[in-house]
Amino acid sequence: MSSSRFRVAIIGGGIGGLSLALAISKGATDIDIDIYESSSTFPESGAGLVLWARILEILGQWGFEEDLKDRSPPANPSAGAAEKKMQYYKGDQAQPVKWGVSEFDLTGLHRGEFLQMFASRIKSTRCQTHFFKKFRSYETLEDGQVAIQFADGTETKCDILIGADGVRSTVRQAMYTKFEQRALAQGQSAEESKKFRFYIPPKWSGELLYRCLVTKEDLQKTHPDHISLKTQLYFTGKSKFLMSYPVMQGRVLNTAVVVCRHDLFGTTYEGPWSATVTAEELLKDFEGWTGEARELVGCMKDISRWAVNYVEPLPTYIDGLVGLLGDSAHAMVTHQASGAGQTVEDSFVLGALLAHPETNKSNLRLVLDVYDAFRRPKAQNVQEKSMTTGKMIMMETLEDVSAEESLKGQVPLERLEKVQKQIKDSYAWTVVSAEGDRQEALKKFENRLKPSLA
Incomplete structure (x- = not known):
């Protein structure tokens, strides 16, 4: 096996976590991925979901034509x-x-069938899954890595951490709690600092x-x-x-x-x-x-x-080397039938950015900057559309x-x-192809890389 460029830790073994792992693996074979799931198996609760044409196109690129x-x-x-x-x-x-x-x-x-499609694929990738691992918090270390603490008292390290742990996301809670603490440390008033709490509870x-x-x-x-x-x-x-x-x-x-x-x-x-x-x-x-x-x-x-x-429309999905994906970032009502689809689109874009041949430990923050700037307004637009369509x-x-x-x-x-x-x-x-979005995000990343490569 080739040496690893960097290590990605994903919190949550649902559609978000598994689709991101697959998206990375489809684009690169030299990235280590660890998925941490709090339960004993990948969660399959739920009933049906809808896949629109743009999501079917992505799934086709990932090799799911026969499965579908x-x-x-x-x-x-x-x-x-x-x-x-x-x-x-x-x-x-x-x-x-x-x-x-x-x-x-x-x-x-059926949601369970959809999840099984991903679970069967990641077995053949450079991805390890860890069950009964309930996320508690994270810290960015001086050496540039991210330390992850779990509820059972254990710790691990990674180069980039992605929270895909759903509407009640503990990664989002940890992130926005840190935003409040930093605001206080920088001299903001308690009243100003506590505005970040608004984004924690669904x-x-x-x-x-x-x-x-x-x-x-x-x-x-x-x-x-x-x-x-x-x-x-x-x-x-x-x-x-x-x-x-x-x-x-x-x-x-x-x-x-x-x-x-x-x-x-x-x-x-x-x-x-x-x-x-x-x-x-x-x-x-x-x-x-x-x-x-x-x-x-x-x-x-x-x-x-x-x-x-x-989830309230967040001012950011990222904190340095930590990012949010799927429902942890933009849980929405059902009326655009796009909750799962937007999660897949997050993975489609972020997976491509992480797998880019120029991505390495030194520019992972840039990857998340581009992901946040590109995906957040698009996902939040669908959040708003979902509510309006329901009415x-x-x-x-x-x-x-x-x-x-x-x-x-x-x-x-x-x-x-x-x-x-x-x-x-x-x-x-x-029904508009999502491939254009992926290419545009990659172009933004490459353009921002140019000064550092000059």
């Missing part, structure tokens, strides 16, 4: 083009009204997400002609929606409900973030809705309810329409079609 093909629903020659896209129905009334069709195809995948979006996997076999037994067996769809209403799309080779419908109180956006959710509820409980939120929406909810079993939390889907931009009026069907189709145009526009970026 094996996990996709079988081709349906009888399906028209519209059936391959998301259908929008206003469902909070007795007779549903179709008010739109998505512009672009949607590819659904905030509640005001949304509750109910998730369940419904097998097509079970749904067919009770409702053989149900529309969700034929197409991907939203049933939308005022401040809530029900959606479903196929995963696991089309055998299962990833089914999700969102109920929101956006007036509570930015507050702290009181109580456990997750809980199990019954279909009977959830059906109370769908009184007066169309029969097919209530039928699908009625088929949901072992429903998990999640308080959807997000459009749940008809909250129709501020003069009450929930009662919507239940009575008193929303003109023309108004909904205008909203649909806005929704389509909000997704336009999802």
